[in-house]
Amino acid sequence: MSQKRTAFFISDRTGITAENLGHSLLSQFDSIAFRTVTLPFIDAPGKAQAAVAQINAAHQADGQRPIVFSTLLLPAERALIEQSGALILDLFEMFIEPLETEFGIPSSHAVGRSHAAGQNYSARMDAVNYTLNHDDGGISRELHRADIVLVGVSRCGKTPASLYLALQFGIYAANYPLVAEDFSGNALPATLHGLEKKLYGLTIRPERLHQIRSERAPDSHYAALENCRYEIKQAEKLMRQFNIPHLDVTGISVEEIATTLLHQTGLRR
Amino acid sequence: MSQKRTAFFISDRTGITAENLGHSLLSQFDSIAFRTVTLPFIDAPGKAQAAVAQINAAHQADGQRPIVFSTLLLPAERALIEQSGALILDLFEMFIEPLETEFGIPSSHAVGRSHAAGQNYSARMDAVNYTLNHDDGGISRELHRADIVLVGVSRCGKTPASLYLALQFGIYAANYPLVAEDFSGNALPATLHGLEKKLYGLTIRPERLHQIRSERAPDSHYAALENCRYEIKQAEKLMRQFNIPHLDVTGISVEEIATTLLHQTGLRR
Structure with missing residues (x-):
């Protein structure tokens, strides 16, 4: 079962949608070691031709035809890619037609809508700034504006989870560390009083925390x-x-941490 | 053309894949105002039944059947969702079968692989920490470790772009502001000397920058x-x-900023 396969994610925009679905699908075939190549911004025939050359080279090198996950909308570029010998899984073609039938109207076939800066863009950036200012207990006087306050010991993952909530969903996510004084006093940090309903705890297995902390401070009491x-x-x-x-x-x-928190707290995404 | 439609994104995991593709597809029908609902973690028959109840309620409220974008893999839960009256676009079903045929092996139909914490997870978290430490000119002595250094005027978007590069792709992305002294001296900040090949500039239209800065410091010289x-x-x-x-x-x-930078600089994602 030693297949060697190359998978391409091809898009006239960022390729993020093709990557996400493609990775999910490929992960269902775990006996195959895939090499993946993302080709974003394929928005001119010359670029599509270059992509076809890359696909064909991979075909020859692997001895197996590549898989192409495509979200291309531009007809000329699509036609070129279809001439490659690859298995083409066209994410739009598969779904646009049933949707057109369902809605009774044609799709706009407009490129670049999927990740366009929407009206919530400023809100997301505001959330990032808020989260940066309220990372690891920063600027506590504005903690009451938080949508959620993550608590947990140092290095349990509060910061990346907060940032992901802010960047992806526009959530005002603060985080606050639990430290030795809190444990000895058997009480929450005074700063968090009144915020009980916004608190969400992250915890982690000790062995994993030991590993993470050891990378930064080997042989320390901390680790x-x-x-x-x-x-x-x-x-x-x-x-x-x-x-x-x-x-x-x-x-x-x-991603899973962030989605779970949203789901369990009922915060809107 | 005043259709009222509800779209559901249903998954046994986070729902992020279904959301991404679903939003891309719906954006091709811009005359319809969609209400979207994400139902993640549908991993038990009881949850699937509750989802069906929500779908049916939306059907009744809209007077049109809802659209379901599904990445459900669990058979019992899928069967329940299929009993709803919705138009079901099953992202896995559409693609898993052609892939099984292509590879000549069955898929594992295992839930939860798509966003599992991979071996590059620590690398991504390290990148987030690095990026936080090197935001807005922080800790310049480690700037040489950056994969990329974003430069530009205050509030042009360096911080969110850096964080996205780190969180999503594990890129060590620093950022450094260009300020009045640099302009009067007609030179790059001394800290950036030797890093010329890693620099990438972000710029923005003055009207938009004025708008962004005015939200923070209205009527200031800065804005x-x-x-x-x-x-x-x-x-x-x-x-x-x-x-x-x-x-x-x-x-x-x-997302587009980050992907464009990766593409143009050739940094691996």
């Missing part, structure tokens, strides 16, 4: 497995005590 | 249209003088 165990145990105790919903983020991606 | 015109003219002059490739980001999304 020691025993200390990681202690901090996580205490943090989880606080979360239970104050009824803070929480999620074990070990082994799950930042 | 004045005349000052925005001056700063952008000077910044672009520096970019041309030092052969820094640059991009006008007015009206394009952070």
Whole structure:
């Protein structure tokens, strides 16, 4: 079962949609090692011809025809790509026609709408700025404006999760660390009082936290497995005590963390 | 042409793939105002039944059947959703079969692979930390480790673009502001010397910059249209003088900015 396959993600825009769906589909065939190539901005016949040359070269090198995931809308460029010997999975063609039938109107076949800067763009950028200012306990006087406040021990993933919520969904996501003083006092940080309903806890398995912290501060007390165990145990105790919903983020991606939080808190995306 | 339609994005995981493709497809029908609902984590029959109830309620409210974009893999849950009266566009069903035929092996039909934390996850998180430390000229002594250094005037979009490059692609993206001293001296900031090949300029139309800055500091010299015109003219002059490739980001999304930079610089994603 040693197939060698190249998959191309081809788009007249960023290629992000083709990449996302293509990766999801390829991950269902885990015995094959795919090489993936993204070819964005294929918006002129010359670029499509160059893409075909790349596809054909991969075909020859692999000895198997490549797979093309395409979101191309431009007819001339599509026609060129179709002349390659690849298996072409055209994400738009498959779905545009049933939608046209359903709605009883033709689609606009307009390029570049999918990621156009919408009216919520400023809101997303405002959220990024807010989140940067409220990372790791920053500028606490504006914490009340947060949509959600992530809490957890150092290095459990609060920052990337907050940024993803802001960038992707325009959520004002602050984060605040739980530290030794909170554990000894058996209380939430004073800054968080009154914000209980916005709190969401992230937790992680001690072995993984040990690994993450060791990359930065090897052989430190901070990174020691025993200390990681202690901090996580205490943090989880606080979360239970104050009824803070929480999620074990070990082994799950930042996309999944963000989506889970939105889902569980009911925040609009 | 006043159709009222609800579109559902349904998944046994985050729903991000269904959302991305679904939004792209719906944007091709711009005369219809869609209401969109994402139902992630539909991984139990009870949840699928609740989803069907929501679909049917939307059907009744709209007087038109809803559209369902689905990446469900679980058979029992899929069967339940199919019993709703919606138009179901099953993103996996459409493509998994041709891929199985092509590869000559069955797909694993395993849920949750698409966004699983891969081996590059730590790398992405490292990139986020690096980018946060090197936002807006921070910690310049490690600038040489950057994969790319975005330059441009204040508020032209350097920070969100850097963060997106880091979060999505694991790129070490620093950013450095161009300020009045650089313009009067007609030179790049001294910190950037030796990094010329990593520099990438962002620019923006003065009217848009004026708008963005006015939201933060109304009636300031900083936000004045005349000052925005001056700063952008000077910044672009520096970019041309030092052969820094640059991009006008007015009206394009952070996804498009990031993808364009990767494409033009040849950085691996």
